[in-house]
Amino acid sequence: GQNIDQPTEMTATEGAIVQINCTYQTSGFNGLFWYQQHAGEAPTFLSYNVLDGLEEKGRFSSFLSRSKGYSYLLLKELQMKDSASYLCAVRNDKIIFGKGTRLHILP
Amino acid sequence: KAGVTQTPRYLIKTRGQQVTLSCSPISGHRSVSWYQQTPGQGLQFLFEYFSETQRNKGNFPGRFSGRQFSNSRSEMNVSTLELGDSALYLCASSLLGQGKLGQETQYFGPGTRLLVL
Numbered sequence: 001g002q003n004i005d006q007p008t009e010m011t012a013t014e015g016a017i018v019q020i021n022c023t024y025q026t027s028g029f030n031g032l033f034w035y036q037q038h039a040g041e042a043p044t045f046l047s048y049n050v051l052d053g054l055e056e057k058g059r060f061s062s063f064l065s066r067s068k069g070y071s072y073l074l075l076k077e078l079q080m081k082d083s084a085s086y087l088c089a090v091r092n093d094k095i096i097f098g099k100g101t102r103l104h105i106l107p
Numbered sequence: 108k109a110g111v112t113q114t115p116r117y118l119i120k121t122r123g124q125q126v127t128l129s130c131s132p133i134s135g136h137r138s139v140s141w142y143q144q145t146p147g148q149g150l151q152f153l154f155e156y157f158s159e160t161q162r163n164k165g166n167f168p169g170r171f172s173g174r175q176f177s178n179s180r181s182e183m184n185v186s187t188l189e190l191g192d193s194a195l196y197l198c199a200s201s202l203l204g205q206g207k208l209g210q211e212t213q214y215f216g217p218g219t220r221l222l223v224l
Binding site: 031033035041042043044048087089094096097098099100 | 140142149150152155163165197212213214215216217218
């Protein structure tokens with residue numbers, strides 16, 4: 001079967017760093033996405049990894065290890081507006097989403 | 108560039124009815140995917156259309172169907188609605204959807220929130 005696992009919830013403090021992990025077992029792999037979704041809104045694209053390594057984009061970075069079926073999203077200098085759900089998704093012949101990690105930011 | 112638009116934004120139906128949802132992709136995007144999002148199951152893939160052809164299909168019953176028009180606009184239809192069909196239906200468009208770097212990103216519309224009573 002195809003499976004994407006990520007923690008259900010995480011809590012972090014404003015200004016800190018948080019790492020959200022995602023492990024996947026899928027038949028085929030054509031890339032991994034991270035999306036952010038605020039409550040009541042549509043998901044918005046954060047990052048796309050198709051090769052191993054770290055991709056940095058401002059305060060957000062995403063890492064991929066294809067051999068380990070593992071990715072993480074790193075958020076630095078956390079702000080209150082980063083409180084949202086973060087969705088990991090893998091593309092093979094379709095895009096499969098994890099159930100998302102709800103991130104709570106404390107002041 | 109205008110984003111992905113979906114209509115209607117909210118809908119209330121009763122069991123047994125059917126519903127049609129519409130999605131207009133970003134101009135120039137040829138791939139449209141549909142997802143169902145519920146609190147318990149997260150985002151689940153329904154189907155993907157590319158150049159008017161259904162390219163992939165998720166594990167949903169035949170009551171769920173869709174189509175894409177020559178202008179890339181897409182519709183999805185749910186017949187014989189059940190209470191469990193209450194969900195947020197999201198449409199996402201991408202340029203090609205074929206795994207090409209930089210062209211793979213999906214952009215989501217605001218969704219249609221369907222309530223089945």
